[in-house]
Amino acid sequence: MKDLLKQKRLRHALILLFTLIIFTLPFLITNNYYLSVLVIIGIHTIVVVGLCLLMGYAGQISLGHAAFYGLGAYTSGILTSTYNVSPWLALLAGAVGTGIIAYLIGIPIFRLKEHYLALATLGFGLIIHVILMEEVELTGGPSGLSKGIPYLSIGSLVLNNDFKFYFLVWILALLALILANNVVHSRIGRALRSIHGSEFAAQSLGVDTGRHKLQVFALSAVYASVAGSLYAHYITFISPSPFGLMTSIQFVVMAVVGGLASIWGPIFGVSVITIMAESLKEFMPLLIPQAGGEYEIVVYGIILVVIMIFMPDGLTATLVKAYEGWRYRKERANETP
């Protein structure tokens, strides 16, 4: 019991420390490019936290999360630029709308198992992408929304640079993490873990597996939608290309690299992949001058395969295990002089 309390205190201390680091970083980093990378990491973290809830706790893969991300971005973009709706209202509308769409599409999708489920989410993602490309009057088609998307503002404070936007993104990312953490440690969280263990056993113990999975699916879609809205107001221009299958796969890669069953997993996975992708953009042209802009997908693929084969629980879990093993050996060494 004492140990458990100690663990809980340690966890809270870690979260506090992390929060402190996150909010002092922008004062130390003066380079705008590094700051923008951190903003993107924050936005991606929000999506991946939701995806980890779905994959790690409900055991369901989604290859269509870029679609929810895109729905959020486009709802915000279209409502604010074409219809002059307030950005916050648009963000909310996107989140609610996407949540409802996810819930409705989830009803038939979650009747499916494993491979079929993966394929159905993938199909849904592709259909949304095709719609974004083809509904030119509404979305601007492949060339994107031509009208400018306004910046977000709080009162009279316009979030028009990386520094200001950073705080908003990371406050929301931390809220997303805390909310996810609460879900995990609630009754629903236990029910979800039981689904991951054995859906049949959970069902026979009276867990309404279908409803819980739907709720988590909708929640993760809402996360993605909010992140998409933030992205739209950060970049202030959107086109369909960042919301395609590659992005969906990238989110899955981030989730599995970080590891699914820990709240630190998403932050870790997103940071590793985003920083790696950015540094590849810097260094690859030096190594292979003729390589185009998409070579990083090779590295994505290889990392995904290697991690899945050798550390199926993700990097975080592997590191934690290594640390615990090291501590255990050290204690053993201390005990036997």
Added chain:
Amino acid sequence: MSLSSELLQYLLSGLTMGGIYALVALGFVIIHNVTGIINFAQGEFVMLGAMFMVTLVNAGVPAAGALVIAVILVMIVVGLIEFGAIRTAKKASPLTLVIITIGLSTAIKGIALLIWGTNPYKLEPFTKGGPIHIGGATIIPQSLWVIGTTVLVLALTFFIFEYTYWGKALRACVVNKFAARLMGINPQRMSLLAFVFSAALAALAGIVIAPITYVTYDMGLMLGLKGFVAAVLGGLSSTPGAVIGGLALGIMESMGAGLLSSGYKDGIAFIILLLVLFLKPGGLFGTSGTKRV
């Protein structure tokens, strides 16, 4: 053009693409039946086949020889992949294996991008000659090659599975892996065989379609996905189902694109897929039975 000849035109182009989908779908079904894996990299095998073919032909190798070499090269590559990646992770969960094949597909596509670049390559049709007119519709000779190859390969596959030792061993693995093992069939070798055989089917599909669609490093994605859709339509475990699913998908897609909107062509396949999955979760020809715990 009258409506009937228009419909005939869509039917013919649908059959051409449908034949390709059927070949890819067959590969999915064989791998899934023997190993339980959904191989998301199947489409990349199609692309590799087409790329090797174009490279060899451009290097001056006669078409027939290039075809054989290209297919064998893809089989070797896929064999190595099975050996290196799939076998090492054999005990992983289905979710993990799916993610691994997605990673493989991304890696193969990326390597192809590094080797061949983003430019599309053109492959000359197998036979020269103008389009052939059939009752108001036209068909290019290469389409006949596609349909002919599909029929021939399907017949050959049927023969291999029914009459050869290795085909029978593969089927035994499908029926009951444990019993097959007791009979001295090595499941690991069967997994390798299934992958290599599916690779040959995919490579052939890529080679015969290359003169019609151009060859690009990212051609595999859509072909692979639609092959998978076709396999699912057919129930994912039935070989005749995969063939019918492929042809049906090709025809529906071509009709939909022609009669409704060509921009939504890629969307149509997935809308059909979602409808079938929702209405009949086991596919059109599959048995949607209960799963044993």
